[in-house]
Amino acid sequence: MHWEQYWNSTDGFSSFAELKNEFGYPKEILHFWQKTLSEISSENLKVLDLATGKGALAIWLKAAANSQNKLVDIYACDAADIDVSSIKSNDVKLEKIIKDINFSFATNLEQLPYEDDCFDLLVSQFGFEYSSWESSLKEVTRVLKPGGQAVFMMHSASSQIALNSAAGLSVFKSLVELELFEKLKTLVDLKLTNQQLEFTNKNKQLIKSLNEFSLDNNSLQWFQDVVSNVARIMQNINSESHTAIDKLQTNVEFQIKRLEEQTRVSMTENSIRSAFDEASLELKIKSINPMSVDEEHFAWTVVIE
Structure with missing residues (x-):
């Protein structure tokens, strides 16, 4: 549970x-x-x-x-x-x-x-x-x-909580569909193996994809919460970065389940x-x-x- x-x-x-x-x-x-x-x-x-x-x-x-x-x-x-x-x-x-x-x-x-x-x-x-x-x-x-x-x-169903929950659910599911966490792990591996050119290209592609997100006031905070954690991980890539990404992914998966249940009830x-x-x-x-x-x-x- x-x-x-x-x-x-x-x-x-x-x-x-x-x-x-x-x-x-x-x-x-x-x-x-x-x-x-x-x-x-x-x-x-x-x-x-x-x-x-x-x-x-x-x-x-x-x-x-x-x-x-x-x-x-x-x-x-x-x-x-x-x-x-x-x-x-x-x-x-x-x-x-x-x-x-x-x-x-x-x-x-x-x-x-x-x-x-x-x-x-x-x-x-x-x-x-x-x-x-x-x-x-x-x-x-x-x-x-x-x-x-x-x-x-x-x-x-008509509360601000419900509206915010629906927005958060949309953001989290979109990040999963983007394969955000898999792409982050790939970037970490490229950085740790000194493949700088490919790292730079893939990093630009990911940033471009994130910048293309359509966000309103309800969804912005949810998006920023995840992206700020991503930024902290990517600013200091090391041997522990995979674990940090896994932890962030687990939290997003929990939030999806929680918000789905909350929307349902x-x-x-x-x-x-x-x-x-x-x-x-x-x-x-x-x-x-x-x-x-x-x-x-x-x-x-x-x-x-």
Whole structure:
């Protein structure tokens, strides 16, 4: 599973690595989950974070509960087989919170290892939609207490995330079709064997091909991220260059799989309702609302009761 590769190779709590804060989420998302928790009046809450990844949402909820003086037991599960010892923080308070969370990895949402009617609140941040709804919604119904609530934040087909993902997918697939990594390895071999003339000619051809890419604002950053790594490798060609190219290629292949999945699970409001209706459960959708970040449509928030 490529998500295992990702989570076990990153130090961050979430996949929003470009945001330079401990949790990785925009402030609007953090406020949404804090508000969700504050609106539940029950004491001694038991909460389950579905598809937790490395626990960003679970950790934030526990921190929010502590700030609200709420007694909350946080459970968190994910299908990926993540090394729990890799979930850590240099912040003493956060490290204590991490140790208080009941993590369960290699745990499919379609077959949860929890007793019936045991959680007051189920949450998921860009995770539940990757599961098989026919089975996972039945598990949601089974483990949720009567009167409990499930609150999911889901990828939207019309969000800026979806548009950026489609652009990134196009860029990465085009680079693969260009045979970028094979051509880079050829250039490395030519350089290391002192075939300077052929190196220069092939290098010019590759640069020309890259310059011919048609890029808009959504695809430019994806392209620049790869090309900047290529530039660093080619500026100092040595015996380790092949390994560096392999690493870059592996990362691009992972990104293609991730973005393909993310595109597949990005939904419209109607598709969410249809998928839920097909499960024919006692639980019903209370609301589906758009979530905005920086005044742009970011996701759907779905409340189930």
